[in-house]
Amino acid sequence: MSGYQIVVCGSVVPDPLQTLEPVEGATGPSLKNELMLPAVLDPWAAQALYEAAHLATRSPGSKVWLVALGPKAKLQQVMMAIGQKVAFELVALDGPAGGFVDAHETAAALSDAIKGLPGLDRSRLLVFGGWESGSRGAGATLQMVGEHLGIRDQFQGVDQIAPQADGSLEILERVEGGQHQLSRVEGPPALLGWATGNLPEPRNSPQVGMANMKTIMPALQRARPTKVGTADLKYLAVALPRVQRETRVVKDKSSDDIAREIVEWISKD
Amino acid sequence: MSDANESLPLPERPSMEVDIACVGFGPAMGGFLTTLARALTNPDGSPALESGVSPGLPLQVVCYERADGLGFGVSGVVTRARGIRASLPDLDPAQIPMATPVKAEKVVYLLDPVGASRRSRTLRAADGSIRLMKFMLPYERHALELPFTPAFLHKKGGLVLSIGQFNQWVGEQLMAGGQVQIWPGTPVAEPLVEDGKVVGVRLADQGVSRDGAPEAGYAAGLDVKARLTVVADGPVGVVGRSLDERFGLPEGHHVREWAVGMKMVVDLPEHCTLEEGTVLHTFGYPEPEIFGFLYVHPGRVASVGLFVPSWFDSPVRSSYLLLQYFLQHPYLWHHLKGGKMRSWGAKSLKESGRRGEPHLVGDGFARIGEGSGSTNVLTGSGVDEAWTTGAQLAYGVLELARAGKPYSRENLEAAYVARRRSSWVEEEGRIAERARDGFGQSLVTGLLGMALTGLTKGRVNLGSEPVAPHERLGTVESYYDGRIPPGEIARIRAECRKSGQSLAAALMRRAGWPEIPYDGMLLVSHQDALLLGGKVQAPAGYADHVRFVQPAVCEKCGTRTCIEICSAQAITPGEEGRGPSFDREKCVHCGACLWNCTQSLEGERTNIAFGAGAGGLHSAEN
Amino acid sequence: METILFVTHTEADGRVPRAALEALAAARELALARKAELVVGVFGAVTANASAQVAGASAARWLAITSPDLSEARYASDAAAVEALARAAAATLVVAPATSRLSRVVPGVAQRLGGRVDTHATSLAEKDGAPVITRWFYRQRIEAQLSREKRPWLILLEGGCHAPFVAEGAAPVFAEVPLPLGPSDRRTRVLGLRAPRSDAQTIRPDARLLFVAGAGWTKKQADGKTHADRAGELILAFLQASKASLGSSKSLVDQSGEGQAVLPFLSHLNQVGQTGATPRHPKGLATCCHGEEPHVVGWRFILERRAVNLDPGCGWARGKADVLYVADAFEVMEKVNALLAAK
Numbered sequence A: 001m002s003g004y005q006i007v008v009c010g011s012v013v014p015d016p017l018q019t020l021e022p023v024e025g026a027t028g029p030s031l032k033n034e035l036m037l038p039a040v041l042d043p044w045a046a047q048a049l050y051e052a053a054h055l056a057t058r059s060p061g062s063k064v065w066l067v068a069l070g071p072k073a074k075l076q077q078v079m080m081a082i083g084q085k086v087a088f089e090l091v092a093l094d095g096p097a098g099g100f101v102d103a104h105e106t107a108a109a110l111s112d113a114i115k116g117l118p119g120l121d122r123s124r125l126l127v128f129g130g131w132e133s134g135s136r137g138a139g140a141t142l143q144m145v146g147e148h149l150g151i152r153d154q155f156q157g158v159d160q161i162a163p164q165a166d167g168s169l170e171i172l173e174r175v176e177g178g179q180h181q182l183s184r185v186e187g188p189p190a191l192l193g194w195a196t197g198n199l200p201e202p203r204n205s206p207q208v209g210m211a212n213m214k215t216i217m218p219a220l221q222r223a224r225p226t227k228v229g230t231a232d233l234k235y236l237a238v239a240l241p242r243v244q245r246e247t248r249v250v251k252d253k254s255s256d257d258i259a260r261e262i263v264e265w266i267s268k269d
Numbered sequence B: 001m002s003d004a005n006e007s008l009p010l011p012e013r014p015s016m017e018v019d020i021a022c023v024g025f026g027p028a029m030g031g032f033l034t035t036l037a038r039a040l041t042n043p044d045g046s047p048a049l050e051s052g053v054s055p056g057l058p059l060q061v062v063c064y065e066r067a068d069g070l071g072f073g074v075s076g077v078v079t080r081a082r083g084i085r086a087s088l089p090d091l092d093p094a095q096i097p098m099a100t101p102v103k104a105e106k107v108v109y110l111l112d113p114v115g116a117s118r119r120s121r122t123l124r125a126a127d128g129s130i131r132l133m134k135f136m137l138p139y140e141r142h143a144l145e146l147p148f149t150p151a152f153l154h155k156k157g158g159l160v161l162s163i164g165q166f167n168q169w170v171g172e173q174l175m176a177g178g179q180v181q182i183w184p185g186t187p188v189a190e191p192l193v194e195d196g197k198v199v200g201v202r203l204a205d206q207g208v209s210r211d212g213a214p215e216a217g218y219a220a221g222l223d224v225k226a227r228l229t230v231v232a233d234g235p236v237g238v239v240g241r242s243l244d245e246r247f248g249l250p251e252g253h254h255v256r257e258w259a260v261g262m263k264m265v266v267d268l269p270e271h272c273t274l275e276e277g278t279v280l281h282t283f284g285y286p287e288p289e290i291f292g293f294l295y296v297h298p299g300r301v302a303s304v305g306l307f308v309p310s311w312f313d314s315p316v317r318s319s320y321l322l323l324q325y326f327l328q329h330p331y332l333w334h335h336l337k338g339g340k341m342r343s344w345g346a347k348s349l350k351e352s353g354r355r356g357e358p359h360l361v362g363d364g365f366a367r368i369g370e371g372s373g374s375t376n377v378l379t380g381s382g383v384d385e386a387w388t389t390g391a392q393l394a395y396g397v398l399e400l401a402r403a404g405k406p407y408s409r410e411n412l413e414a415a416y417v418a419r420r421r422s423s424w425v426e427e428e429g430r431i432a433e434r435a436r437d438g439f440g441q442s443l444v445t446g447l448l449g450m451a452l453t454g455l456t457k458g459r460v461n462l463g464s465e466p467v468a469p470h471e472r473l474g475t476v477e478s479y480y481d482g483r484i485p486p487g488e489i490a491r492i493r494a495e496c497r498k499s500g501q502s503l504a505a506a507l508m509r510r511a512g513w514p515e516i517p518y519d520g521m522l523l524v525s526h527q528d529a530l531l532l533g534g535k536v537q538a539p540a541g542y543a544d545h546v547r548f549v550q551p552a553v554c555e556k557c558g559t560r561t562c563i564e565i566c567s568a569q570a571i572t573p574g575e576e577g578r579g580p581s582f583d584r585e586k587c588v589h590c591g592a593c594l595w596n597c598t599q600s601l602e603g604e605r606t607n608i609a610f611g612a613g614a615g616g617l618h619s620a621e622n
Numbered sequence C: 001m002e003t004i005l006f007v008t009h010t011e012a013d014g015r016v017p018r019a020a021l022e023a024l025a026a027a028r029e030l031a032l033a034r035k036a037e038l039v040v041g042v043f044g045a046v047t048a049n050a051s052a053q054v055a056g057a058s059a060a061r062w063l064a065i066t067s068p069d070l071s072e073a074r075y076a077s078d079a080a081a082v083e084a085l086a087r088a089a090a091a092t093l094v095v096a097p098a099t100s101r102l103s104r105v106v107p108g109v110a111q112r113l114g115g116r117v118d119t120h121a122t123s124l125a126e127k128d129g130a131p132v133i134t135r136w137f138y139r140q141r142i143e144a145q146l147s148r149e150k151r152p153w154l155i156l157l158e159g160g161c162h163a164p165f166v167a168e169g170a171a172p173v174f175a176e177v178p179l180p181l182g183p184s185d186r187r188t189r190v191l192g193l194r195a196p197r198s199d200a201q202t203i204r205p206d207a208r209l210l211f212v213a214g215a216g217w218t219k220k221q222a223d224g225k226t227h228a229d230r231a232g233e234l235i236l237a238f239l240q241a242s243k244a245s246l247g248s249s250k251s252l253v254d255q256s257g258e259g260q261a262v263l264p265f266l267s268h269l270n271q272v273g274q275t276g277a278t279p280r281h282p283k284g285l286a287t288c289c290h291g292e293e294p295h296v297v298g299w300r301f302i303l304e305r306r307a308v309n310l311d312p313g314c315g316w317a318r319g320k321a322d323v324l325y326v327a328d329a330f331e332v333m334e335k336v337n338a339l340l341a342a343k
Helices: A043-058 A072-082 A103-115 A141-148 A206-221 A255-267 B027-037 B082-087 B121-132 B163-177 B238-247 B319-327 B330-336 B383-403 B409-421 B424-432 B443-455 B486-499 B503-510 B526-532 B551-556 B561-565 B592-596 C018-034 C075-089 C100-113 C228-242 C250-257 C293-299 C329-342
Strands: A005-009 A012-014 A022-025 A028-031 A039-041 A063-070 A089-094 A125-130 A154-163 A169-174 A180-185 A190-194 A233-239 A248-250 B015-023 B061-064 B076-079 B104-110 B143-145 B159-162 B180-183 B188-194 B197-203 B206-208 B214-219 B223-231 B258-267 B278-283 B291-297 B301-309 B340-350 B365-367 B535-537 B546-548 B600-602 B608-610 B616-618 C003-009 C037-044 C061-066 C093-097 C116-127 C130-137 C142-148 C153-157 C188-194 C209-213 C245-248 C281-287 C302-308 C323-325
Touching (some): A005 A141, A022 A233, A039 A043, A039 A072, A043 A154, A103 C100, A141 A190, A154 C100, A206 B015, A206 B061, A206 B163, A255 C329, B015 B027, B015 B197, B027 B061, B027 B082, B027 B163, B027 B180, B027 B383, B076 B163, B076 B291, B076 B301, B076 B383, B082 B383, B121 B443, B159 B163, B159 B291, B188 B238, B223 B238, B258 B592, B291 B330, B301 B330, B319 B330, B340 B526, B409 B424, B503 B561, C003 C018, C003 C075, C018 C153, C037 C075, C061 C075, C100 C116, C100 C153, C116 C142
Parallel strands (some): A005 A125, A248 C323, B015 B061, B015 B223, B104 B278, B223 B365, C037 C061, C302 C323
Antiparallel strands (some): A012 A039, A169 A180, A180 C188, B076 B159, B104 B143, B188 B197, B206 B214, B258 B340, B278 B291, B546 B608, C116 C130, C130 C142
């Protein structure tokens, strides 16, 4: 059989433009009104999903899964948006997806779910995900998933994957100074934590949506309650930093004067 | 709307078939789908109704909503929830975020502490008397609390809701059940009509430039063919209006009364003593015609907002400015000062009610909700009525589907319209039909008219047939006649054009309204409200959904009310010699532009075309 | 007793990067505070030159892994190296600089060691008898202090958060640790570095000034027209003259996907805030940018902030900047460029 088996890991984060406030709960810190905040699929995880679908269409015989650990109601909301974008099979785990949850526990839960996928073939396996999430922002979960699965070819901050004729994969990762590192791996299994990539967001396609819905709804109904939490983490203080400066608003100066002031400010050390 | 779909479809346009295609997800569609879905599965889990288009599969019911999320909805709502509770007898407000039972209600007349509002002599005399007698009256902070709430306004036993949270909750229940599909982020461009029958809908094209021309990544909008199209797209929905244009309105019906409802959801300050479930209705300030409200949700959160009606005749009416002054009225500011804005939004309301009712059914389609004229303009309630019409249609559809009857006009009339006509929605809607006609003359006539309508159950009404909104508006110069000389108006116009500042704000300040003391929390600039108040966004690849049909007509327009009324300042003066500019990334899809255009092209059609776009202000708290 | 391993890779010249010296200083301070043993571990193709940089760190042991297999940043071999050093040191705490090379592997190594990892730490200290780190959540919008009990605990420390270690005294001698690599560790080959797409080198992490261009540059101006070309000229000229680093708001970089007037030298890599970067520069100048919170969180590490915007009520005016100049950025930047050129 040819084609890739691409398993994308990703979950929900609050819509980036919402107001966030931490609150202390019984199980550790969380966000105020967390379940009411509109959620999106984490942007870089979504990018990973689109890249996976793009790769799948170019490699016949490929299949894409999305393994998502999050509160069931939120996953459902997000599926209404994502479900119209690209074809994938959902594996849903019902549990918390907040930023304060320990990455180790999340990684263990995801790895178990991946290991349980029927017909998993390591020689065709690619694990994708977002490099860092918009919630925990650790950039650690995927590496741990990779280790659970015994995948030693891992790439982070990926912007591009290019399959070669000989079956190898050329991959661009972000490194310091705005540059990319180009690597070539012999082939699957490999793990990629995606950054922005280059693909635009796919259009909404109701046909894709209707096809996806046939599996997404049952998957959500079957979502296994999954316990993840803050584990051995002790949060000593969680706060919104209050950085208020005394802004001097300059209204009536000419652009010449303003320019002079700016140049003076830039030039002094 | 185009006739293109009556000829052969273009080769690239894909199509698909469903049993029932639904347009719009709001309270009406909530009522329809909730009622329908629960009857679609037998107790043993097998489908109760077989699909007519995909034999062997259950009935395929798909709903398309243009907003990005089901939580898009803009009204802090107080409702008696009769219909909702009939459908959901076990409804526990505690399950729905921000919902709470009504505890206390008050109607408050706000006097003018600033002195800049336009009050008739009668009103000023009344104000004077009130101030004289204030120690004997329930008067405080420039406001008179009415000692009772008129029976027709009463929402006792009702619920205060966030419509966004309610819709989202209803949607969640529906999606979890799996019998119907709801697709947000999917605007419908137009109905598909063949030989006078509605055969489905066409989704908006994607991958097009702002003026609709295909670009790289072009994806023609899908044609969704359906045996029945349920139109629940609200007061400014494009499918509803397209049907109105095609089939006309019933004799004597017209849609000439509108309002913009604009509101904020705010975190009340620590010192606020207002209880959860408190409902305040206001009128009189910032202008007499402006009705306002404040509803208190759980957790020290309130919805506060106002309605700017089409009979408030300022050609530079600006809802946002008026809202800012409204918040600062001493009676309200007492409760709000120190509060913080959480979200903000605006929508148009179809104030024509029963008199604006379109053809409710036709071959292949049925209409429910606000767009179908279900709003009661006496009590000012629409959510419950909308929900109920949705439930009524569902019962009708189930009846027809079980009998294997087609969705023809006659069948739908018998199964749905008859139900609606014999219900409280119709009965109360008829009473309310002329309740607002008095406002066309003045606030006082309007209030008296409402009172009379309420007391006589619609037998006695004041006022005459309303005229189209654009016929009411005069020029800016005539509106400010006696207050601001035309020469100065011209100077202010030129300055505003040059600096990009709001004309409405400049004129209001000149007319005596004070500067707004921005505090970055509750009093914020208009543009900041778009950012603080949720996420205004517009996905790429769609055409502009607001178009100026003939820019030459705009050039001659001296008033350009569209610019001032635009809830999000998405319409701005364009280049000299061309029509105004539209920024779809700011538009909140309120539809105010549609009925504020002062230039009519033919009949009651104005120079602004308002379509369905994706995106818009999006905050689940609304 | 706690054993703290400070671990870093070396660069092509065999020296450790600046961020590593900062992490070393932090690790050393923590070791002193906890009365813990400090072990210094370096790995790379060439490690000899690192010795002089870490002299005087008072480590109990000095370990190195030197191998041509480690000449490039590759997960399998780097992870094996870090793991080998951690085991050789019997570390209970591992402190490493958050370079891209180490950020790639340290979390995976934590998993191999049965330990725990925390990344993007902006401070590392001893508090009430426990090691405590500070890190950001929700894209720099919430800050937390946390500690862990489980060991080993691996910590990646952000650059620019600590004064770097200053070497003194004799350079230590490193003990070589063997690196067991198999063919499965060599399936990836690094082919090289790719410079950014455009010729204009706009991202300069070491610049003294961050210059942020907001969406206002490509919007219609007072004359009702867009002037994207002129905007591009002014911005590039300023970057050239000031050697500032270029940042952008999300709305501006998103425009390139929409067929609107664009600045061709901008890409997602320039984005500051939201899903973009949180660069460190002593000064930042925002132009034509509204200053809303999700963008401004990316300014977390910009010390002095000024903005140029026609809207006196924009976010910068309300506590987010030190100075807001209410003016037309096109005019102001033209004059700024002229003054800089004349210098």
